[in-house]
Amino acid sequence: MASAVISCSPDVMGGTPVFSGTRVPVQTLLDYLEGGESIDGFLAGFPTVSRDQVVAFLEQAKDRLVAAVS
Numbered sequence: 001m002a003s004a005v006i007s008c009s010p011d012v013m014g015g016t017p018v019f020s021g022t023r024v025p026v027q028t029l030l031d032y033l034e035g036g037e038s039i040d041g042f043l044a045g046f047p048t049v050s051r052d053q054v055v056a057f058l059e060q061a062k063d064r065l066v067a068a069v070s
Contacts, residue, residue, distance in 0.1 A: 005056045019057070022048040026057060 007020045016025045024046045032042040039054055 005053055005060060019049045019053050022046070024049050029054060029057065 004020050006017045006026050008015050008017050012018055013023055013025060016027070018025050019029075028046070029042055029049075032045075033039075039051070043049060043051060043054065
């Protein structure tokens with residue numbers, strides 16, 4: 001079984017969804033991308049997050065969005 005890409009715990013960032021094993025909110029990635037930054041730029045600023053985590057998160061978000069509008 002694959003590990004969770006994001007986690008939520010009241011003990012970590014007050015329950016904000018973060019990349020598993022980090023304290024980096026997934027919203028931060030979305031803010032970077034919305035602002036025109038690249039994934040590489042995000043990863044440079046948040047080295048505790050792996051490229052695999054970012055790609056997995058974006059794939060899951062895409063799948064959920066497509067399922068929601070289908």
